[in-house]
Amino acid sequence: MVDSPGRITLWGVEVFVATAEEGSISAAARRLGASPSAVSQQLTNLENALGATLLSRNARPVALTPAGDLFRRRASVMLNEAALARAELAMADMAQLTRFRLGMIEDFEADVTPALLTHLAAELPQCQFQLDTGASHTLFDQLEARALDVIVAAEMGAETDWVEVHPLLEEGFVVAAPKGMIDHSGDLAAQLQARPLVQYTTRHHMGRLLAAHLARQNLQLDHRFELDSYHAILALVAEGVGWTILTPLALHRARRFARDLDVFELPFAPLSRRISLFARRDSLQDMPAQVAGAMRDILQRQIIAPNVAAHPFMHDVLAAI
Numbered sequence: 001m002v003d004s005p006g007r008i009t010l011w012g013v014e015v016f017v018a019t020a021e022e023g024s025i026s027a028a029a030r031r032l033g034a035s036p037s038a039v040s041q042q043l044t045n046l047e048n049a050l051g052a053t054l055l056s057r058n059a060r061p062v063a064l065t066p067a068g069d070l071f072r073r074r075a076s077v078m079l080n081e082a083a084l085a086r087a088e089l090a091m092a093d094m095a096q097l098t099r100f101r102l103g104m105i106e107d108f109e110a111d112v113t114p115a116l117l118t119h120l121a122a123e124l125p126q127c128q129f130q131l132d133t134g135a136s137h138t139l140f141d142q143l144e145a146r147a148l149d150v151i152v153a154a155e156m157g158a159e160t161d162w163v164e165v166h167p168l169l170e171e172g173f174v175v176a177a178p179k180g181m182i183d184h185s186g187d188l189a190a191q192l193q194a195r196p197l198v199q200y201t202t203r204h205h206m207g208r209l210l211a212a213h214l215a216r217q218n219l220q221l222d223h224r225f226e227l228d229s230y231h232a233i234l235a236l237v238a239e240g241v242g243w244t245i246l247t248p249l250a251l252h253r254a255r256r257f258a259r260d261l262d263v264f265e266l267p268f269a270p271l272s273r274r275i276s277l278f279a280r281r282d283s284l285q286d287m288p289a290q291v292a293g294a295m296r297d298i299l300q301r302q303i304i305a306p307n308v309a310a311h312p313f314m315h316d317v318l319a320a321i
Contacts, residue, residue, distance in 0.1 A: 009042075012045055012049070013075045015042040015046070016054060016071070016075055020055070020064055020068065023062055025039050025057070040057075054067055083146070098126055099128050100128075100150075101130040101148045102116075102129065102132070102149065103132045103134070105134070105139065105152060106134065109253075111302045112303065115301075132147075137156065139151040139152075143280065149283070149284065150287075150291060152168065152278075152295065153278060154206065154273050155273070155275075164278070164280075166289060167274055167276045168275050168321060169275040169303070169304075169319070170274050170275075170319050171317065171318050172270055172318065173210065173272065174266055175266055176262070177192070177261065179259070179260050193221060195222075196221075196225075199227070200226075200227065200228070200233060200244070200245075200246065200250075201227060201228040203228065204228060217269055223242070225242070230253050231257075237261060238257045249275075251263065251307075252306075252307055264313075265316075272317070277291060277295060296321075304319065
């Protein structure tokens with residue numbers, strides 16, 4: 001059903017903001033899960049209702065007119081107020097929440113995510129859940145674009161005043177080497193530097209973090225492979241191609257290779273990253289804190305306890321916050 005021209009609708013405002021931010025009708029349609037024709041019709045209805053042209057649609061990318069630039073500021077306020085209203089109504093009775101959009105880093109997809117969704121499904125019997133998994137930077141973009149309500153991702157160092165942060169897990173980087181390659185009585189660092197490193201890609205934040213850390217220590221490590229898959233990296237290591245530096249979460253996710261690997265504490269200067277839960281500030285009241293609390297319990301059971309049992313040194317490099 002198409003809304004009657006002459007009436008300003010919240011959906012029309014959301015479509016306008018998405019188009020302005022994405023720079024094209026087709027990109028806005030993908031973000032909103034609508035067809036380009038539906039987006040175009042909503043924009044036309046909104047412009048008719050306001051009696052002003054908001055977008056220069058023939059420009060590439062789509063450009064705001066002076067009227068569109070003025071209305072965009074008002075539109076953001078409208079959407080923020082609508083989000084707050086939804087959150088207040090939902091918080092009045094959490095059991096009545098009808099939609100929850102969660103973004104989760106891929107590290108958690110097999111163990112933590114199913115346990116969390118099972119817990120939330122019991123707490124929110126009327127709720128429909130949408131899950132997106134991906135790299136941390138992608139999830140942050142979706143949160144900023146209001147495509148997700150809550151994300152669990154690695155902290156990336158950028159300070160933002162529009163998010164609330166609930167720390168979940170601190171994990172130090174560790175070394176994985178082929179079974180039997182390393183003489184446990186010898187100098188671990190020297191033995192590693194004499195062999196090739198299978199490196200995590202610097203196209204992602206974690207790879208850049210690791211590369212910068214090694215560079216600060218003037219470590220020139222020979223590497224022929226730069227991959228973006230934990231499974232591919234550890235498969236090569238298990239085959240004896242070289243060794244790698246990854247996080248305990250990465251090892252846990254690709255644990256089918258565990259019997260072919262030896263795992264060691266990083267013999268260079270320590271390096272760690274923090275996984276946190278993020279939400280738009282004040283948009284869901286105390287729900288993010290509740291979800292974070294459930295997450296910490298799940299992480300302790302599903303991630304920390306089994307990894308510390310397998311590698312006792314991880315007691316010092318893997319901990320819930």
